[in-house]
Amino acid sequence: MSATTTPSSRPAVTEHEARRVGEAAREKDWHRPSFAKELFLGRFRLDLLHPHPLPAEEDARRGESFLAALRDFCETRIDGAVIERDARIPDEVVTGLKELGALGMKIDREYGGLGLTQLHYNKALALVGSVSPAVGALLSAHQSIGVPQPLKMFGTQEQKDAFLPRCARTDISAFLLTEPDVGSDPARLATAAVPDGDDYVLDGVKLWTTNGVVADLLVVMARVPESPGHPGGITAFVVEAASEGVTVEHRNAFMGLRGLENGVTRLHRVRVPAANRIGPEGAGLKIALTTLNTGRLSLPALCAGAGKWCLKIAREWSAAREQWGRPVGLHEAVGSKIAFIAATTFALEAVLDLSSQMADDDRNDIRIEAALAKLYGSEMAWLMADHLVQIRGGRGYETAASLAARGERAVPAEQLLRDLRINRIFEGSTEIMHLLIAREAVDAHLSVAGDLIDPGTPLSGKARAGARAGAFYARWLPGLVTGPGRLPGSYAEFDPPGHPGLARHLRYAERTARRLARATFYAMSRWQGRMETKQGFLGRIVDIGAELFAMSAACVRAERMRAEGDHGREAYQLADAFCRQARLRIEELFGRLRHNTDDLDRTVVRGVLGGVYTWLEEGIVDPSGDGPWIADTTPGPTARPNLHRPIR
Numbered sequence: 001m002s003a004t005t006t007p008s009s010r011p012a013v014t015e016h017e018a019r020r021v022g023e024a025a026r027e028k029d030w031h032r033p034s035f036a037k038e039l040f041l042g043r044f045r046l047d048l049l050h051p052h053p054l055p056a057e058e059d060a061r062r063g064e065s066f067l068a069a070l071r072d073f074c075e076t077r078i079d080g081a082v083i084e085r086d087a088r089i090p091d092e093v094v095t096g097l098k099e100l101g102a103l104g105m106k107i108d109r110e111y112g113g114l115g116l117t118q119l120h121y122n123k124a125l126a127l128v129g130s131v132s133p134a135v136g137a138l139l140s141a142h143q144s145i146g147v148p149q150p151l152k153m154f155g156t157q158e159q160k161d162a163f164l165p166r167c168a169r170t171d172i173s174a175f176l177l178t179e180p181d182v183g184s185d186p187a188r189l190a191t192a193a194v195p196d197g198d199d200y201v202l203d204g205v206k207l208w209t210t211n212g213v214v215a216d217l218l219v220v221m222a223r224v225p226e227s228p229g230h231p232g233g234i235t236a237f238v239v240e241a242a243s244e245g246v247t248v249e250h251r252n253a254f255m256g257l258r259g260l261e262n263g264v265t266r267l268h269r270v271r272v273p274a275a276n277r278i279g280p281e282g283a284g285l286k287i288a289l290t291t292l293n294t295g296r297l298s299l300p301a302l303c304a305g306a307g308k309w310c311l312k313i314a315r316e317w318s319a320a321r322e323q324w325g326r327p328v329g330l331h332e333a334v335g336s337k338i339a340f341i342a343a344t345t346f347a348l349e350a351v352l353d354l355s356s357q358m359a360d361d362d363r364n365d366i367r368i369e370a371a372l373a374k375l376y377g378s379e380m381a382w383l384m385a386d387h388l389v390q391i392r393g394g395r396g397y398e399t400a401a402s403l404a405a406r407g408e409r410a411v412p413a414e415q416l417l418r419d420l421r422i423n424r425i426f427e428g429s430t431e432i433m434h435l436l437i438a439r440e441a442v443d444a445h446l447s448v449a450g451d452l453i454d455p456g457t458p459l460s461g462k463a464r465a466g467a468r469a470g471a472f473y474a475r476w477l478p479g480l481v482t483g484p485g486r487l488p489g490s491y492a493e494f495d496p497p498g499h500p501g502l503a504r505h506l507r508y509a510e511r512t513a514r515r516l517a518r519a520t521f522y523a524m525s526r527w528q529g530r531m532e533t534k535q536g537f538l539g540r541i542v543d544i545g546a547e548l549f550a551m552s553a554a555c556v557r558a559e560r561m562r563a564e565g566d567h568g569r570e571a572y573q574l575a576d577a578f579c580r581q582a583r584l585r586i587e588e589l590f591g592r593l594r595h596n597t598d599d600l601d602r603t604v605v606r607g608v609l610g611g612v613y614t615w616l617e618e619g620i621v622d623p624s625g626d627g628p629w630i631a632d633t634t635p636g637p638t639a640r641p642n643l644h645r646p647i648r
Contacts, residue, residue, distance in 0.1 A: 036368035040441035042517025063120025104168030111164035126305030134259030144295035146173030171216035193222035233282025256418030300377030307345035343578035350557035378423035453528035485510030505579035
């Protein structure tokens with residue numbers, strides 16, 4: 001097919017086809033054990049987490065040295081208030097980060113990077129994000145989902161030699177997947193990459209291109225049409241942002257992260273050498289999803305840092321502010337919020353550090369753990385920030401600039417709430433993460449019984465699936481009856497003298513893992529092929545698993561700190577508080593598995609979408625402007641000036 005071919009319009013995709021594309025992009029093999037995968041199967045493999053893995057001494061030394069230099073940079077060179085006011089990260093800040101080597105934190109030293117571990121990279125993001133979440137997002141998007149990570153995992157040696165040294169020191173990268181009418185359903189991707197000799201010609205429009213406004217290099221996902229010699233499919237390319245035909249048409253503005261360089265990028269007949277294709281044709285989605293397995297850990301890093309700041313401000317304010325004769329923190333209504341922030345911050349850091357170190361050790365498959373960390377971290381950080389605003393009262397709602405103007409400490413609590421909100425959407429919304437994790441959680445069941453519950457499977461296939469399922473469940477179901485969680489002496493090492501006992505929480509986690517697996521099995525037996533439509537149920541299953549993972553991580557971290565003599569008693573107290581709080585949430589979630597309004601909600605939703613309740617909308621004025629819900633993405637030349645602004 002020649003480059004003169006007009007790019008096709010957006011593919012018409014059925015629900016079945018969309019699911020097929022997503023399923024094809026999944027990593028289906030499990031070469032290493034996974035704590036979370038076992039957890040959803042009712043097997044509580046604490047041995048995969050405990051003893052807590054530790055970084056190598058040399059890695060720790062280099063990481064801590066960089067963190068010290070980065071802290072000094074953050075304290076002396078980054079002014080978060082200026083970034084918030086001007087909605088832009090100053091060029092000199094970006095230049096300074098380049099000189100510091102911050103662009104190459106995750107890039108191997110042989111390519112000019114720092115070669116930091118995932119653990120210290122995440123600590124760096126938490127540190128930077130505490131002074132400016134926009135700067136944290138810039139560094140994260142560049143290294144976690146931009147050019148470096150997919151090339152590190154899937155690039156050729158020539159690609160690594162050509163691009164990684166640039167990414168380590170001078171060039172900012174961005175990731176371009178989303179389109180105005182394509183979010184979490186990539187089967188509808190319309191950007192085309194038409195083969196033409198030794199090149200591909202790209203045409204399309206990309207939306208929400210984080211770093212795209214200032215990027216030097218882009219990872220672009222585009223659809224290659226099938227043709228002789230070209231299997232086609234969604235494919236990943238490294239594209240020079242300065243290429244002819246690449247236009248940044250708009251710089252987006254958001255409720256938070258006001259310094260974010262995020263825009264709309266149009267590609268019109270952009271020639272990209274075939275040598276810049278990452279992996280084979282059709283491997284783009286698999287590359288993207290695999291990259292995100294560890295890339296998702298950057299968001300919980302920013303969330304853990306936010307929790308630490310929430311705790312600091314809550315502590316200082318609640319001790320200084322008095323009401324009715326005592327500090328507000330000593331009033332139970334406020335104190336419960338402070339306790340939640342403290343316990344949850346401890347748990348988020350435990351989940352983050354544990355997942356990061358497991359990623360560094362490469363001993364476990366952490367695809368579910370990383371997804372749980374992203375899901376749980378983004379949801380809990382939002383709650384902590386909301387609690388902080390409530391603790392601060394009117395001052396929490398007031399901007400830092402306004403507080404400073406009238407002579408009070410400029411505490412940007414409301415900004416933190418705005419900045420954190422996007423994390424529940426970034427890199428997979430909470431709803432999509434529920435479905436993604438749920439699919440992995442039931443993978444073992446679908447592997448043996450998928451054909452049995454698939455209405456499209458012929459009778460002969462169902463017979464074979466029945467035999468496989470019978471053999472699997474004959475072994476698996478008896479293991480859900482009893483386990484260490486029912487033995488009083490189990491996990492005794494977590495009950496050291498003089499410390500709040502954590503063994504009871506681990507026994508609860510073991511019992512609850514089996515209970516969770518039974519609930520999942522019963523649901524599959526009941527709904528069979530309709531299970532995938534029960535998104536409310538699946539979301540609660542995943543949330544229970546997330547709480548159990550966080551409980552386990554908190555206990556393991558507390559024991560590590562006790563063994564190292566590092567605030568061990570206080571760590572045990574925080575872990576105990578977190579586990580008690582988590583157990584209450586878990587029991588509520590279990591109750592909602594059976595008693596909920598899911599069916600009624602579906603009836604109401606059909607009525608809303610069908611216009612049955614439009615009378616309820618009367619009595620207001622809609623302040624929305626005119627225009628289509630989704631912008632036109634017809635390929636073609638741009639009619640707008642290029643807002644691309646590389647930083648040199």
